[in-house]
Amino acid sequence: MSDAQSILKNSQEIRKLGSGTSFKAIFVVSSLFQKNDKNGKPYYEMAVTDSFGTIEAKIWSDASWFDRSDPNMEASSTAKRLEDEKLRSLAGCSVGIDGKTTEFRGQTQFNFNKITLLDQDKFPPSQYLPRSPISLEELVKRYEELVSSCRPEVAEFIRFVYDGDTWKQFRDWPAAVSHHHAYANGLLEHTLSVTDCAKSMAESLRTSGYDIDVDIVVAGGLLHDLGKLGSYRMGSIPEMTLEGAVLDHIAIGYSKFMELAEKSGLDNSLKLQIAHILLSHHGQREFGSPVVPATPEAMVVSSADELDFRVFCWKDSVKDLTEDQPISQWHQATGRRFWNR
Numbered sequence: 414m415s416d417a418q419s420i421l422k423n424s425q426e427i428r429k430l431g432s433g434t435s436f437k438a439i440f441v442v443s444s445l446f447q448k449n450d451k452n453g454k455p456y457y458e459m460a461v462t463d464s465f466g467t468i469e470a471k472i473w474s475d476a477s478w479f480d481r482s483d484p485n486m487e488a489s490s491t492a493k494r495l496e497d498e499k500l501r502s503l504a505g506c507s508v509g510i511d512g513k514t515t516e517f518r519g520q521t522q523f524n525f526n527k528i529t530l531l532d533q534d535k536f537p538p539s540q541y542l543p544r545s546p547i548s549l550e551e552l553v554k555r556y557e558e559l560v561s562s563c564r565p566e567v568a569e570f571i572r573f574v575y576d577g578d579t580w581k582q583f584r585d586w587p588a589a590v591s592h593h594h595a596y597a598n599g600l601l602e603h604t605l606s607v608t609d610c611a612k613s614m615a616e617s618l619r620t621s622g623y624d625i626d627v628d629i630v631v632a633g634g635l636l637h638d639l640g641k642l643g644s645y646r647m648g649s650i651p652e653m654t655l656e657g658a659v660l661d662h663i664a665i666g667y668s669k670f671m672e673l674a675e676k677s678g679l680d681n682s683l684k685l686q687i688a689h690i691l692l693s694h695h696g697q698r699e700f701g702s703p704v705v706p707a708t709p710e711a712m713v714v715s716s717a718d719e720l721d722f723r724v725f726c727w728k729d730s731v732k733d734l735t736e737d738q739p740i741s742q743w744h745q746a747t748g749r750r751f752w753n754r
C-alpha cells in the first residue's frame with residue numbers, strides 16, 4: 414500500500430472521528446440529490462458506500478468537483494473541473510473524497526469539500542462495495558463440487574442454466590435488497606449454504622432408510638432462487654427491479670426454469686420434481702409459495718432455505734451486541750429476539 418493510500422479512511426473509521434476532523438477516502442456514489450438551503454442556495458446530499466457501509470454527506474456550494482476519470486491524464490497534472498453532465502451521472506462511480514466531520518444539533522455530520530471522479534478501470538466500483546465474507550474463489554470451488562457430485566443428466570442441466578451472462582449474474586448478485594446476504598456474491602453464498610445443508614440432510618435421511626434423491630435435492634437447492642436474477646439488480650447498492658416487485662422471484666424463477674428445461678429437453682419427471690421445489694421453497698402459502706412441499710426433496714430444500722435465512726439473521730443481529738446486552742432488538746422478519754450466548 415502506498416503512502417497516499419494508507420491515509421485513506423473507511424466509512425467505519427470516519428463514523429468514529431471527532432468533530433472537526435478532516436479525512437480522505439474512496440467511495441462509490443450511491444445517490445446524489447441537489448437541494449436548496451433556506452436562502453435558496455443550491456447544495457448536494459450525497460450517499461456513498463464502501464465495504465464497511467454507507468454514509469450520507471452534505472456538499473455545500475463552495476466545494477470543488479474534479480475529473481480524473483481520463484486514463485491518459487498524467488497523475489501529476491492538475492485535474493480538470495468536473496462537467497455538469499458527468500456530475501449528474503455520478504451514481505455508481507468510484508470517487509475520491511476530501512471531507513470533514515462537523516457537529517449539528519449534537520449529531521455528527523459529514524461535509525465533502527472536494528470530490529474527484531476517478532478512473533473507473535483503475536478504481537473499479539465493485540472493489541469498494543460490500544461483498545460476501547467468503548472469497549469468490551472458495552464459493553466457485555464449492556459450486557463446482559456440488560454440480561460434479563450429480564449424475565451427468567442433472568449436472569449438465571445445472572451447467573446449461575448457469576451459463577454465460579446468467580452465470581456472471583448468479584456469481585455477482587446479492588440474495589436480497591435487505592434482510593439477508595444483501596451484498597455482492599450474496600446470492601451465490603446463500604445458494605451454496607442452502608444446497609450444502611440440504612445435501613447433508615438428504616444423505617442423513619437416506620442413511621435412515623428414507624427414499625430420497627440426493628441429486629434432485631442438489632439441483633433444487635442450486636436453482637431454488639433462480640428468479641432472483643430477475644428480481645434484483647446490482648448497482649452501487651442492491652436494488653429491486655420492477656419485475657421483482659410485481660411478479661416476485663418465485664414466479665420469475667419458475668417461468669425461467671420451465672423455458673430452459675424445455676429448451677434443453679430435460680426429462681419430464683426431473684422437470685416436474687425440480688419445478689415443484691422452486692415453487693414450494695418458501696414452505697407455506699402465506700410466505701409466497703403457491704404450493705407447499707409435497708416430496709422429501711422439496712421438504713429438505715425449503716427447510717434448509719429457512720434455516721440459512723434464520724441463522725444469517727442471528728449472525729447479523731448479534732454481531733454488535735455486548736456482554737451486558739446479549740439480547741438483540743426485536744427482529745421483525747423472523748419474529749424473535751436473538752441471543753448471543
Ligand SMILES: [Fe+2]
Nearest residue numbers: 637638662694
Ligand atoms: Fe426464495
Ligand SMILES: [Fe+2]
Nearest residue numbers: 603637638718
Ligand atoms: Fe433462498
